[in-house]
Amino acid sequence: MAHVALTAQPRAEFGNGPSRRLRRQGLVPGVVYQSGGPSLALALPGHDLKRTLVEGRTSVIDLRIGDDSGRPVLVKDWQLHPTRGDVMHVDFQEVDLTQEITTPVALTLVGSAVGVRDGGVLDQPLREVEVSALPDRLPDEIEADVSALAVGDAMTVADLVAPEGVTIVSDPETVVASVVAPTAEVEESEEGEGAEGAAAEGGESAGE
Structure with a gap:
């Protein structure tokens, strides 16, 4: 399966205020979780990220952060705005292509x-x-x-x-x-049975 390429920039500021500023610029804050290493904070172009999620969330992504050579990652999770549907945050997991x-x-x-x-x-x-x-x-x-x-x-x-x-x-x-x-x-059958039962009871009463 062909890899998807994404380019991001390092993110040094954290919290709601900086995240809102990034989103106003069309960027989405995110995190890369590394096996045996610290997590990396980043920001990605919202349009490119949304296209990647639509094309296939299980595809391997060649993610480049700043000037690094890139690393293979998978989308781990993401959060959407409750009304607009915009991607608000995304988590990636770095993977070893030789390990299941x-x-x-x-x-x-x-x-x-x-x-x-x-x-x-x-x-x-x-x-x-x-x-x-x-x-x-x-x-x-x-x-x-x-x-x-x-x-x-x-x-x-x-x-x-x-x-x-x-x-x-x-x-x-x-x-x-x-x-x-x-x-x-099923409901019609139950209603029919109820009507038949009532009719039968009525008939017995009349006979009595």
Whole structure:
């Protein structure tokens, strides 16, 4: 997988005031966590960072801070403004490209379930799975084909197929997706049974 390039500048001031000033300049404050070393404070161009997050948050980023030669990092976390959706802060984790890491990856359902065509409802209780792989092998997502699911069927983590070089480490018995009967039919059935019961009771009373 091709690396994404990002350039940042060192950040020496901390706190809410300096962070607000950076954001007014179109910059986003961030931190790089190094294995066995101190964390590095930085500021990045907001437009470039947002594009990187959209293109693939599991991609390896060649991050250059000031005049250094660059280092491979992954996005660890980020915070968004609650109304505008702007990136307010970002955390990176420096990685060793020769060492496998474990990280969450988005789970995407594909295909049209047979049970949905028969009137069922597709439920997806799991949105991410934990995978282990070399940083360059991390996928942007894991796909789950639900085409064969009928009403009452469920797919678990054990049914997922990982790309080459990737191991899914989430609990294999965790339900990924299922097709359930629509609740409206259940409620109508219960209401019908209640009406029939009332009619039967009424009939018995009249007979008495």
